[in-house]
Structure formats: C-alpha cells, structure tokens
Amino acid sequence: MDQPMDGVTVVEVKNKTDHMAYLPEMEQIDPTVRLQVVAARDGYDETAYTARDVRAALEATERTPEHFAALLSPAAQPFLEEMAQKARMDKRRYFGDNVYLFTPIYISNYCENYCIYCGFNCHNKIRRARLDLAGIEREMAAIARTGLEEILILTGESRKMSDVEYIGEACKIARKYFKMVGIEVYPMNSDEYAYLHRCGVDYVTVFQETYNDARYEQLHLAGHKRVFPYRMEAQERALMGGMRGVAFAALLGLDDFRKDAFATGIHAWLLQRKYPHAEISFSCPRLRPIVNNDRINPKDVHERQLLQVMCAYRLFMPFAGMTISTRERAGFRDRVIDIAATKISAGVSTGIGGHDGDEEGDDQFEIADGRTVDQVVSAIRDQGLQPVMNDYVYV
Amino acid sequence: MADQLMLGGHAFTSRFILGSGKYSLDLIRAAVEHAGAQIITLALRRANSDTDSILDHIPEGVTLLPNTSGARTADEAVRIARLARACGCGDFVKIEIMRDSKYLLPDNYETIKATEILAREGFVVMPYMYPDLNVARDLVDAGAACVMPLGAPIGSNKGLATRDFIRILIDEIDLPIIVDAGIGRPSQACEAMEMGAAAVMANTAIATAGDIAAMAGAFKSAIEAGRAARLAGLGRVLDHGAAPSSPLTGFLAD
Numbered sequence: 188m189d190q191p192m193d194g195v196t197v198v199e200v201k202n203k204t205d206h207m208a209y210l211p212e213m214e215q216i217d218p219t220v221r222l223q224v225v226a227a228r229d230g231y232d233e234t235a236y237t238a239r240d241v242r243a244a245l246e247a248t249e250r251t252p253e254h255f256a257a258l259l260s261p262a263a264q265p266f267l268e269e270m271a272q273k274a275r276m277d278k279r280r281y282f283g284d285n286v287y288l289f290t291p292i293y294i295s296n297y298c299e300n301y302c303i304y305c306g307f308n309c310h311n312k313i314r315r316a317r318l319d320l321a322g323i324e325r326e327m328a329a330i331a332r333t334g335l336e337e338i339l340i341l342t343g344e345s346r347k348m349s350d351v352e353y354i355g356e357a358c359k360i361a362r363k364y365f366k367m368v369g370i371e372v373y374p375m376n377s378d379e380y381a382y383l384h385r386c387g388v389d390y391v392t393v394f395q396e397t398y399n400d401a402r403y404e405q406l407h408l409a410g411h412k413r414v415f416p417y418r419m420e421a422q423e424r425a426l427m428g429g430m431r432g433v434a435f436a437a438l439l440g441l442d443d444f445r446k447d448a449f450a451t452g453i454h455a456w457l458l459q460r461k462y463p464h465a466e467i468s469f470s471c472p473r474l475r476p477i478v479n480n481d482r483i484n485p486k487d488v489h490e491r492q493l494l495q496v497m498c499a500y501r502l503f504m505p506f507a508g509m510t511i512s513t514r515e516r517a518g519f520r521d522r523v524i525d526i527a528a529t530k531i532s533a534g535v536s537t538g539i540g541g542h543d544g545d546e547e548g549d550d551q552f553e554i555a556d557g558r559t560v561d562q563v564v565s566a567i568r569d570q571g572l573q574p575v576m577n578d579y580v581y582v
Numbered sequence: 583m584a585d586q587l588m589l590g591g592h593a594f595t596s597r598f599i600l601g602s603g604k605y606s607l608d609l610i611r612a613a614v615e616h617a618g619a620q621i622i623t624l625a626l627r628r629a630n631s632d633t634d635s636i637l638d639h640i641p642e643g644v645t646l647l648p649n650t651s652g653a654r655t656a657d658e659a660v661r662i663a664r665l666a667r668a669c670g671c672g673d674f675v676k677i678e679i680m681r682d683s684k685y686l687l688p689d690n691y692e693t694i695k696a697t698e699i700l701a702r703e704g705f706v707v708m709p710y711m712y713p714d715l716n717v718a719r720d721l722v723d724a725g726a727a728c729v730m731p732l733g734a735p736i737g738s739n740k741g742l743a744t745r746d747f748i749r750i751l752i753d754e755i756d757l758p759i760i761v762d763a764g765i766g767r768p769s770q771a772c773e774a775m776e777m778g779a780a781a782v783m784a785n786t787a788i789a790t791a792g793d794i795a796a797m798a799g800a801f802k803s804a805i806e807a808g809r810a811a812r813l814a815g816l817g818r819v820l821d822h823g824a825a826p827s828s829p830l831t832g833f834l835a836d
Contacts, residue, residue: 276790284605463683464681464683465683571606579652582658
C-alpha cells in the first residue's frame, strides 16, 4: 500500500470509514466557520506574495487576513528579523514582561485512533496506563509542589478507557491544586464541554493536525479522530459549552505548513469574531520522533520557518496567547518567549505517572527540553522577563 | 487647602494611578516611588497567585485598587470584587468588564449593574467605561466613587482619542473623572489634566518604556503640570487665527 509518511510503516486498515461523515453520537453544529476556513486554505497561494506585500503587512497597525497571508509566505522569510522585532513590540504591548508557566499531565495513554505519526496510536506497541483517581491526585500534588498553578490535563483519545466522567473527576481534583485547569482530550459534544466546565475547566485545546482533509484522511486511519469535520468544530462546541478560551494548532510538518498555519490563524480569527469574548490561543507544534520510530521529523519546518509562523500569528492576532512546546530545544524556547510566545511548559513528562515516581506508561513524543520548573523560571528571569504562575480566576 | 483627590471619602494628594500588570515585579517599588503614586491597580486574578505574589512587591501605605479584569458579566465582576475583599485587598475596586478579547472595550451596561451591587456592599467603586454621558449619569446614580472613561483602547498608547466625549463628562459630571486606558505619553496625561480630569491612570505606557522608573517619574511631572495649569486657569487658546486688535464693534456710541 502507499506510504503516506516517510519512515512510517502502516498497518493496513480494512473498511476505512468516510472521514467526512459524522458518527451518530456526534453533535452537528452550524458548519459555516469550518467551511470558511477550508475555503480560505484552499484559496491561499503562498507564492502570490511579494516583498512589497510583506512590507505593507509589517507597516499595518490592524492586520487583515491578507496581511497574515503575506507574513506566512516565502516572500516574508527575508524579513524574519523585522517580523521578530515587530512581534516583540506587539507582545510587550499586550502582555508586558509576563511569561506564563504550566505543565501538561498525561493521565491515560490508551487510544482508539490510528494516527500514524503519533506515539499513542492504537497500533504502536507501547506500555499503556491509566491513572486511577488516587494516582491522579498524587501526580497533581507532586506537580503543585513545584510551584505551578496552571495545569493542562491530557489523555489519549479513548472514550472507553477515559470517559467524560473520568476526565471530569480528574478536573475536580485539579481544581484543588491549581488555579487554572485546561484540557487537551478527544473532541466532545457541547453538553459534555459544559459538564467539564462545571468541573472546573476553562480552556480547551484541540490540535487539528492538518486542515487539508485529503491529507488528514491519509494520516488518521481509524477511530473517532478520523472524522475531520467533528474535530474541526471542537473549539466552537467548547465555546458553546461555556468555556472561557480555546486553543488552536496545526501539527507543522504533516502537510504544507504555510497553508496549515494560515488555516489555523483564520480558524481562530473567525471564531473570535463570532464569539468576541472568547480567549484565543495558539500552539505551534512540529512533528517529533516517537517511541518505535525515531525517523519522524518535521521535514521542511526548520526553526526559521517555525519562528516565521509564530511571528505571523502574533502580528495577526496580537492579543492571542501562544504556547511554546517542549518539542523545541531550550535555546529556542527561551528566545521565543521574548518575541512571540506567552506561555511555556516546564517540568514536562509526556508519559503516564512520571511526576511522582516512575512512569507507568510510555511517552507520546520525545521532548527536547526536560528542564525543571525552577530551571525554566530562572531562564525567564535571566532575560529580564517575569515568570507568572497564574493570571486567572475561575468565576 | 491642599489640592486633594477625594475618592469615597479617602483623600489623595497624588493624581497618578499606576498600573502594575505588565512589568517585572521587582520594578514595581521603583515605579511607585518615581511616580509618587498613592494608588496602584492590580488584577485580582494575578494577585491570586501563591508564589511570588504581586502583593508582596507593593510598598506599604499605597492603596490597592484591585480590578475585575477577566470578568465578562456584572455577576462575574461582583464575585471577583468580593474575592478581592476576602483576600485582604481592601474596599476599593475598579470594575472592568469586557466581552471582547480583541479590543478589551468595557461593557457599559454590565458595568452599571455591577457598580450598583458593589456600591451597596460598601465598596469604593471605580468603574472603567466607554465615555457616554448617559452611562456616566447612571454610574453616579448607582453609587460610583468616580468615573473612569477610556482615552483610547487599552494598551494602544494612542492618547486622548475620545477627547471630546471625556470633556463632556468633565463638564457635566460632579464626580472625579479619571482618564483610564490609552494614555501613551506624558504629554497626553498632561493634556487630560489641563482639560480637568481629576487623575490619570497609566500602565502600558510605563511598562513598555525603556526605563520604567524614569518614565513613571516623567508621568508624575506631566500630571502635576497639567493639574497646576488647570488650577491656574488656562490662558485663552484660539483654535483658528488670531483675535483682531481693532474690534468690529468699536463704532458703537453707547
């Protein structure tokens, strides 16, 4: 069979489902935003922009989607230094010296999806584990002792092994230890988001991976995640469920990264226009090697390109939050928190149970920055920036 | 008698309200000292941190003005204000209610509702608002201690973009009018004071300066100069042309 990704051997999946068809239990909402994002991505010709367009985008005070398109184009690459300077000014205007800290906690790595690039995929032979509530409490207590006040709860995508009630219980425990609780779990219906909001969650992160549905279909071969439109509408359902903020990301390196970054920005922009109160955030992940496959890499998305994407997001939506992942090396992360990113993770383990004792389950991906919270705090201070553990009150 | 700013029965000699949310905590003390500020705002959501709390960096004797940033409704603002009081931040509260994450423009309607509730509970309520005369009158009736119109979108450093509307509030409202948000330069703060604003609040202009303490001092001087000019009574400033030295009506006999 075809190899959809270099270095990845694919297990054949028989009777693949239609990736554009909702499953019966999936809520269907007004598809307008999704269709607009897909149309914008399809219409984005990154080669159509010139240095003149990039200069106009840099000089603008309120930037439009066309400005954003120019800033993401190859024509903008020679302007990276200027973009970084402007992004830094915008970042300071909205966020001052502040750099927010958090850590992810993986409470289960069981997964029913077959996403061929992901370490948790159901065909990857890794150690699976699911923390029970006592285990979650132990892990969270250990994390809280590091001084962190914000946590992001993650699971593999298995409704069977980590159902909504289980995630809700984890969130209630998290509220005892942390001021701000976010989730990055499988997409769900708006009433389920409303339930988790009542359990203390206020921020929902969903990575779309790629906004190219044809490419998405090749990479997500089985499981609920295969349903492209349901995933793409997750942020809107979360806002309908009363969440305060939502985060967006394309996994850079899966497809044309400029087009995917453009779609990510337009997705966030359209939802902010529709839900003006919503807090918006971007993540900027690149592909990483996984357990049993160290050949997976982000290909043409080098650090220069990644920084270009981050600066383009910052200049387009200067008020948005932006998280820099431990997928990146310390030297890169420490610089981008001064330029574009507002939030940095610290003391990270992407395995199960790694914060209080030995890991019971394997990691989702290899991290490149394993520094402790204290080390990251020092690095932030060394740049004259202000580490902030919490800027949030749940009401 | 000393020139004092009165807010809810409390007297202040400084007319510079300093923000604290956008620069490093170890610079707060120097900024307060150079600003000569007696009131400093802080976001309750930020003060709500257990480690390295912003509260530990604010010099003693400075009045805390917790704000309700993060609130999207009157109900949320009221809950945040009560939390601030419970945290020991005192009775002052600056109401900030935004339903727009892009421009952070205040929601006047919800602000009136929150002012009414919190004033009844004994708070010294300082509402941040979009300069609208009818809303300002409603805020007076609701028990506000002052009215805080924005000069320009928060953090924009664009100055007195709403100048003409703030002037109307100054003319018509008996409470102190404190210009909040958008002030980017000392000269703009000075102009607001010349116009008759009772005080100026600034944050981003200082936080984004090269030397935070020095800029705080520059604002202090500008605000004092503007106030002094206001008290002195500004000389006549003509918008167009000069006044003729031979009056047209000089021929009249009686």
